[in-house]
Amino acid sequence: xxxxxxxxxxxxxxxxxxxxxxxxxxxxxxxxxxxxxxxxxxxxxxxxxxxxxxxxxxxxxxxxxxxxxxxxxxxxxxxxxxxxxxxxxxxxxxxxxxxxxxxxxxxxxxxxxxxxxxxxxxxxxxxxxxxxxxxxxxxxxxxxxxxxxxxxxxxxxxxxxxxxxxxxxxxxxxxxxxxxxxxxxxxxxxxxxxxxxxxxxxxxxxxxxxxxxxxxxxxxxxxxxxxxxxxxxxxxxxxxxxxxxxxxxxxxxxxxxxxxxxxxxxx
Amino acid sequence: xxxxxxxxxxxxxxxxxxxxxxxxxxxxxxxxxxxxxxxxxxxxxxxxxxxxxxxxxxxxxxxxxxxxxxxxxxxxxxxxxxxxxxxxxxxxxxxxxxxxxxxxxxxxxxxxxxxxxxxxxxxxxxxxxxxxxxxxxxxxxxxxxxxxxxxxxxxxxxxxxxxxxxxxxxxxxxxxxxxxxxxxxxxxxxxxxxxxxxxxxxxxxxxxxxxxxxxxxxxxxxxxxxxxxxxxxxxxxxxxxxxxxxxxxxxxxxxxxxxxxxxxxxxxxxxxxxxxxxxxxxxxxxxxxxxxxxxxxxxxxxxxxxxxxxxxxxxxx
Numbered sequence: 001x002x003x004x005x006x007x008x009x010x011x012x013x014x015x016x017x018x019x020x021x022x023x024x025x026x027x028x029x030x031x032x033x034x035x036x037x038x039x040x041x042x043x044x045x046x047x048x049x050x051x052x053x054x055x056x057x058x059x060x061x062x063x064x065x066x067x068x069x070x071x072x073x074x075x076x077x078x079x080x081x082x083x084x085x086x087x088x089x090x091x092x093x094x095x096x097x098x099x100x101x102x103x104x105x106x107x108x109x110x111x112x113x114x115x116x117x118x119x120x121x122x123x124x125x126x127x128x129x130x131x132x133x134x135x136x137x138x139x140x141x142x143x144x145x146x147x148x149x150x151x152x153x154x155x156x157x158x159x160x161x162x163x164x165x166x167x168x169x170x171x172x173x174x175x176x177x178x179x180x181x182x183x184x185x186x187x188x189x190x191x192x193x194x195x196x197x198x199x200x201x202x203x204x205x206x207x208x209x210x211x212x213x214x215x216x217x218x219x220x221x222x223x224x225x226x227x228x229x230x231x232x233x234x235x236x237x238x239x240x241x242x243x244x245x246x247x248x249x250x251x252x253x254x255x256x257x258x259x260x261x262x263x264x265x266x267x
Numbered sequence: 268x269x270x271x272x273x274x275x276x277x278x279x280x281x282x283x284x285x286x287x288x289x290x291x292x293x294x295x296x297x298x299x300x301x302x303x304x305x306x307x308x309x310x311x312x313x314x315x316x317x318x319x320x321x322x323x324x325x326x327x328x329x330x331x332x333x334x335x336x337x338x339x340x341x342x343x344x345x346x347x348x349x350x351x352x353x354x355x356x357x358x359x360x361x362x363x364x365x366x367x368x369x370x371x372x373x374x375x376x377x378x379x380x381x382x383x384x385x386x387x388x389x390x391x392x393x394x395x396x397x398x399x400x401x402x403x404x405x406x407x408x409x410x411x412x413x414x415x416x417x418x419x420x421x422x423x424x425x426x427x428x429x430x431x432x433x434x435x436x437x438x439x440x441x442x443x444x445x446x447x448x449x450x451x452x453x454x455x456x457x458x459x460x461x462x463x464x465x466x467x468x469x470x471x472x473x474x475x476x477x478x479x480x481x482x483x484x485x486x487x488x489x490x491x492x493x494x495x496x497x498x499x500x501x502x503x504x505x506x507x508x509x510x511x512x513x514x515x516x517x518x519x520x521x522x523x524x525x526x527x528x529x530x531x532x533x534x535x536x537x538x539x540x541x542x543x544x545x546x547x548x549x550x551x552x553x554x555x556x557x558x559x560x561x562x563x564x565x566x567x568x569x570x571x572x573x574x575x576x577x578x579x580x581x582x583x584x
Contacts, residue, residue, distance in 0.1 A: 005371050009360075016359040080355025084412065087319060087349035088372040089341050266321040267313070 002090040006098025007105070010072070014106055023064050024110035031057050032117035039125040046122055046129025047225045050136055053118060054221050057140060058214035062147045062176050065107050069151025070168045072099040073261065074161040082266060096258050100152045107144045115140055132225055139221040139246075146213035146249035150175075156257030159264075175212040183209055206236045213249045216242040269297040270333030272420045272451035273318065277327035280313050280475075287313040289475035290327065295453050297332075297419070300446050302462030303455040305472035306565055311455045312352050314472070315424050319349060332419055345373050348418035348450075350409045350426050358398030362388055362408045365397060369415040382411045387437060402429035410441070421445055423454035427461050439465050459561045473565040486564075493529040498541050499549035500524055508540055 035053045042049070073096065076082035085095055119133035150171055158164035174182070186208060190196045196205065210219045220242035222228075232238035273295040280288040288310040295301040305311050316322040318329055320337045329336045334343040356365060366379035383393045386407040392400075397408060406429045413421060421442070427435045442452050442465050456462050462469050463483055470480040479486055493515070499522060508517055508524075513533035517526040524541050528534045534552065541547060 002372060005368065009357075009368055012364075013357050013359050076355075078355075079358075080351075080353045081357055082355075083321065083351040084354045084356070084409070086321060087344065087351050087354075087413075088369055089344045089374075090372055091341055263323065265316075265323070267316050 002094040003098045007101040010102030027114040031114040035118045035121045065147030066151040066168045069148040070164045073155040074164040135224045139217045142246045143217035150253045153253030153257030156261035216245040275329040279326040281325045300452045302466030302469035310475035347420045348413035352424035356397035362393040369412045373416040375416040386411045421452045495553045497551040501546040504544035
């Protein structure tokens with residue numbers, strides 16, 4: 001009851017934010033625009049094109065998701081409206097999960113619109129690829145949820161909006177921008193210390209490779225696009241494993257944020 | 268027997284090594300208007316934050332309406348109305364929407380428009396986004412939100428800040444009306460006259476501890492304040508004034524003689540005595556004010572480092 005009211009209020013409030021509408025519009029224009037440019041200049045089949053667009057989108061979308069989510073709690077904390085809300089019956093859990101639902105809904109709407117626009121561009125320009133639109137939307141949606149969850153989790157543990165912004169930027173840098181570098185350093189280190197042979201890819205290294213939500217989503221989508229199975233013998237070649245990683249990302253950061261927020265002093 | 272509106276035992280909050288609230292025992296009876304008075308930084312807000320479960324106590328217990336403030340907070344918060352300190356509004360939502368949300372959260376059937384009218388917000392204003400409100404209007408809206416669900420206990424943290432004198436008077440009337448309906452009211456202030464005007468009982472807190480809890484009359488009686496009599500004189504008295512019954516702190520300064528008279532007739536004795544030695548050109552009498560009382564409770568208690576604690580008389584309103 002309270003969770004739903006918080007979520008609806010958050011949607012109504014955030015829905016009136018011009019910044020968020022600008023962001024959503026940017027997502028749509030960005031994905032559809034890139035796709036149109038790629039579709040007209042590169043001579044590739046739809047499945048490859050979808051894959052390329054996905055690769056680009058998983059870099060851009062997390063920024064937007066984190067931006068949408070990071071002020072969920074800190075914004076209310078700084079304005080003082082959290083004190084009003086907490087004076088009323090909703091508990092901290094109601095507020096946190098209501099906010100999560102509101103922001104996730106907002107992100108999903110933006111993602112679906114963006115994905116549909118992309119799909120329309122690909123299908124009209126290439127006359128093919130409609131079947132991939134659903135997995136395209138599905139995995140982008142899951143990844144968006146994961147980053148909204150990370151953002152809301154960060155918001156819940158941050159005492160100020162500035163701190164939430166800093167942590168958000170850090171999370172983006174580590175999980176998206178620098179992960180390739182981090183992965184290479186780990187790989188080189190492992191070779192140096194004789195843990196793995198040069199060129200080999202043990203499971204734990206593969207796991208680190210697909211650990212961030214954006215990479216897990218990419219892997220899952222590429223597996224689907226290249227006709228891979230949901231449950232193959234090799235978890236890294238099947239869809240379920242990266243999907244599971246995404247689900248863990250959707251649940252764990254928010255839960256961690258809740259545990260901190262539950263006992264935080266609101267003063 | 269009715270449960271007390273507020274009941275705390277040994278309520279304590281330590282921030283790091285600093286005790287913000289130190290073993291507070293507070294009982295507010297149901298149907299009572301209780302003024303929670305103290306200088307800024309005395310521990311008022313921390314106490315209220317603990318009552319509202321914003322901050323968890325280091326030690327001690329607190330319950331309101333017989334419900335634990337933390338374990339039974341949801342049930343409790345349906346039955347209380349709060350104007351918290353430093354509250355904020357949703358800038359993009361209208362005033363009416365704020366009240367509607369509170370109605371929804373509390374699961375009541377109040378009419379938002381009636382509540383808004385009661386606190387003096389016009390239907391036009393109620394339709395505007397709260398981001399456009401002045402401080403006074405925000406305060407009125409916060410009150411309307413607090414009144415949703417006819418709460419059994421109203422907690423108002425510094426409710427007069429931001430209100431003009433007219434608004435402060437309306438607030439007093441509203442508090443009285445709510446009290447007549449049967450609600451207990453607990454409100455904090457650092458301004459004595461506002462507490463004095465409505466409270467049945469006041470508690471003065473300083474340094475995280477109650478230094479006095481009683482009715483205004485009792486508190487005043489507890490102090491031998493007396494009246495300060497200042498006499499303008501033509502020249503300094505030629506003779507020693509000597510000991511006078513019920514007159515203390517006699518001071519002779521340039522062109523004036525002052526004394527604190529503890530009994531009404533001591534004033535006359537004092538004036539007569541001075542006139543025997545010099546000519547009196549003017550007389551000024553200051554009855555001991557509530558401000559003096561407040562100051563004496565919050566500064567004389569133990570140490571001198573709180574001299575700035577004498578925040579009184581509406582200077583900051």
